[in-house]
Amino acid sequence: MYQVLLIEDDFDIRHIIKTYFEKREIQIIEACDGHQGLSLMHSQIQLVLLDIMMPGIDGYEVCQQIRYQYQCPIIFISALSEEDNQLQAYQLGGDDYITKPFLPSILYAKCLAICKRQDPQVSNIKTFHHLQIDYTNHQVYIDSQQIEFTHKEYLLLEYLTKNPYRLLEREQILDAIWGYDYYGEARAVDTYIKKIRKKLGKYQYYIQTVFKVGYLFKDGEENENKD
Incomplete structure (x- = not known):
């Protein structure tokens, strides 16, 4: 940070x-x-x-x-x-x-x-095994194939991948992506997670659910035997 x-x-x-x-x-x-x-x-x-x-x-x-x-x-x-x-x-x-x-x-x-x-060493492209994200151009690739994400879907995926192995509560995600002035239902996060998982396909296990709390992103290394 x-x-x-x-x-x-x-x-x-x-x-x-x-x-x-x-x-x-x-x-x-x-x-x-x-x-x-x-x-x-x-x-x-x-x-x-x-x-x-x-x-x-x-x-x-x-x-x-x-x-x-x-x-x-x-x-x-x-x-x-x-x-x-x-x-x-x-x-x-x-x-x-x-x-x-x-x-x-x-x-x-x-x-x-x-x-x-101020940080010339910062990398704007991050690879998580089968998943690659270009943070500069807001592009997502799965097995080198570009996948289209809506703006909100991309922001949520970016937030998860920039905080790997960190439990993110629903309210925390809402504040980060929707902002403090959002007064809608917290379950909106779940809806977008479902959309992102669908686009990740067989690699949807990268996003882990913590029951009644929120979500965390794992880069999939421990799940390679599932491919």
């Missing part, structure tokens, strides 16, 4: 970001003020999310101090929407500026894209 340092004095905002991000591919390291944020900064941090108005030292000063030693991207997240505030943030070394309130999904997408650009 990518490591992102979140320096924000508002507990609720930290909780929303941390909860949304860590169900996916980003680990959030929390700091409640600038001093704590600077103490937690290290070379493995791939991105900093930085508030401006905080007790002690403000985000501008924190940005300056980070820039003395580190070159990782910095995204300001602030309720200050005036042009002067944004220009100052960029002049001090900020890479982007997002005003509050914001959608966690948009912030996450922006952070993930930046983190991936």
Whole structure:
């Protein structure tokens, strides 16, 4: 997982970001003020999310101090929407500026894209024996033959395969794929799992059911004798 340092004095905002991000591919390291944020900064941090108005030292000063030693991207997240505030943030070394309130999904997408650009070794194609997924082009192959998936089916399969051997509860899957604003039936997950398994054909055992809880993805190595 990518490591992102979140320096924000508002507990609720930290909780929303941390909860949304860590169900996916980003680990959030929390700091409640600038001093704590600077103490937690290290070379493995791939991105900093930085508030401006905080007790002690403000985000501008924190940005300056980070820039003395580190070159990782910095995204300001602030309720200050005036042009002067944004220009100052960029002049001090900020890479982007997002005003509050914001959608966690948009912030996450922006952070993930930046983190991936910082990681030239990341592979966008993953092979699980008979199953191959091209995460860049959203393409799925079974025994080298491309299989068509709907957008939602693909997103669900991608989420499962990026969390192999990890039990994913239905509510967790709903939050990750449908979002926090989804108020439908949790059994929608089961419906899509059935559709995906049908397309996987004889390799549908890659997706394991944990009764009354959820699902987990196994790459099929232990089941090769079933082919």
